Amino acid sequence: MKTALLLGAGGLGCPAALALAEAKADLRLVIVDPDRVERSNLARQILYADEDVGAFKAEVAARRVGGEARVARFDATTAAGLLRGADVILDGTDDFATRFLANDEALRRGIPLVHGAALGWQGLLVTILPGQTGCLRCLFEAPPGQAPTCAEAGVLAALCGLVGVAMAGAALAVLRGESDGAGFLHRWDALRGTHRPLLLKRDPNCAACALAASYEPKELTSCL
Ligand SMILES: [Zn+2]
Numbered sequence: 001m002k003t004a005l006l007l008g009a010g011g012l013g014c015p016a017a018l019a020l021a022e023a024k025a026d027l028r029l030v031i032v033d034p035d036r037v038e039r040s041n042l043a044r045q046i047l048y049a050d051e052d053v054g055a056f057k058a059e060v061a062a063r064r065v066g067g068e069a070r071v072a073r074f075d076a077t078t079a080a081g082l083l084r085g086a087d088v089i090l091d092g093t094d095d096f097a098t099r100f101l102a103n104d105e106a107l108r109r110g111i112p113l114v115h116g117a118a119l120g121w122q123g124l125l126v127t128i129l130p131g132q133t134g135c136l137r138c139l140f141e142a143p144p145g146q147a148p149t150c151a152e153a154g155v156l157a158a159l160c161g162l163v164g165v166a167m168a169g170a171a172l173a174v175l176r177g178e179s180d181g182a183g184f185l186h187r188w189d190a191l192r193g194t195h196r197p198l199l200l201k202r203d204p205n206c207a208a209c210a211l212a213a214s215y216e217p218k219e220l221t222s223c224l
Contacts, residue, residue, distance in 0.1 A: 003029075006032065056071045122187065
């Protein structure tokens with residue numbers, strides 16, 4: 001059975017986990033999040049209810065969708081242990097340091113990464129196949145210093161649902177060995193009602209891609 005590792009059980013992680021469960025995908029879902037449910041989360045973090053306030057998100061989410069919980073922060077000290085055995089990573093974390101660490105660790109270990117983000121009316125999704133497609137560092141090189149956080153800029157709950165479900169779909173596509181959508185930066189502008197896929201160009205000087213272990217789908221399975 002394939003293993004999907006979900007980083008972040010927040011605005012994107014909740015709908016992504018729910019979609020994987022509703023799809024009855026034949027996979028092991030491991031949910032990583034260090035935080036507890038807060039009342040302000042409830043509007044867009046759809047796996048949690050009033051009675052979950054104060055409980056660990058990873059544990060509540062895992063119980064709701066039939067996954068495994070890891071109450072942990074994904075950082076340089078925990079990455080190796082958390083990534084062991086992962087066949088695909090879904091990154092729904094909300095800070096740039098963690099996103100770039102996930103990018104670098106996924107590439108180094110040859111694990112496909114589905115990265116999602118939502119801010120204001122903008123949603124973003126990219127599937128990175130190590131050694132085959134561009135990566136976050138091809139795009140930005142380093143975490144941008146001044147980008148506003150979700151807390152500062154706000155985010156639409158419904159947009160989180162859209163991006164989270166798309167992350168689940170992209171992860172299942174990777175596990176089926178379908179790579180058509182990989183390497184494109186999918187951008188939704190919900191205010192204009194538009195979606196644009198842009199090719200994420202590989203930077204020949206990218207430090208993370210230079211260290212990438214090539215992604216070889218082991219054996220293709222039909223999870224769905
Ligand atoms: Zn790169």
